[in-house]
Amino acid sequence: MIDHVYISVTDIDKSLAFYLAALEPLGWRAFGNYESASGPADVPDLFGLGDDTYVSGTGIGSSIWLRRRGPGETGLYLGIVCATNEAVDAAYAAAIGAGGVDEGAPADRTYFAPGYYAANVADFDGNRLEFVRKAWNPAP
Template structure:
């Protein structure tokens, strides 16, 4: 299941207004903005669907981020049911030829109970495998 997608944009303020207007009819709303002061984590603007954070179901989010010079590609967050599943997927991705883009561990700057690992695929696309304690367990 897809948890979140990052979309790299040239103008965060302009794109935030566009996405809020375009997705509002679908029930999406602003989830928040994150102003970064470190080069490893970009400034972000987030939108979420109706169920995000409700505990009723796993919701989805889109995060807009300022595009860095020369940056292309996709950033896709995928749901894991536990930190152990995050670790296993991270290890498997590296074994399959992926590159480390931020090892397994807590990401408290994104919220309590946020545990993730980041890898790049063979073409430089970025994957985040994430477990969030706000998400209910998926049915088996």
């Protein structure tokens, strides 16, 4: 299951208005922002939209995070749900074994939230995967 996607945009306000209008009929809404000053230097400001399940915390839902596109930046950032921390570790190891580029070994990412455990890899074209286990998600 896809947990979240980062979409790099050139105009946050215009894009936020677009995505809110497009996804509102499906029950999506803005639910908060992540300010980069509270985390590592390589994590940008993020503007979150989520489906009702994601926002309410009643199950495993989906979210989109808008981020300002950097010069020459392309590619996709995709967060993939993992049922356990061990699954995060295994997916990370498999991706690295297949030639992926390490962008963050498995670890707690408490700067996002307590119980957020993740690992990050990039493919050959710069697309990024985040394998993530959120302790507050119900067991599958």
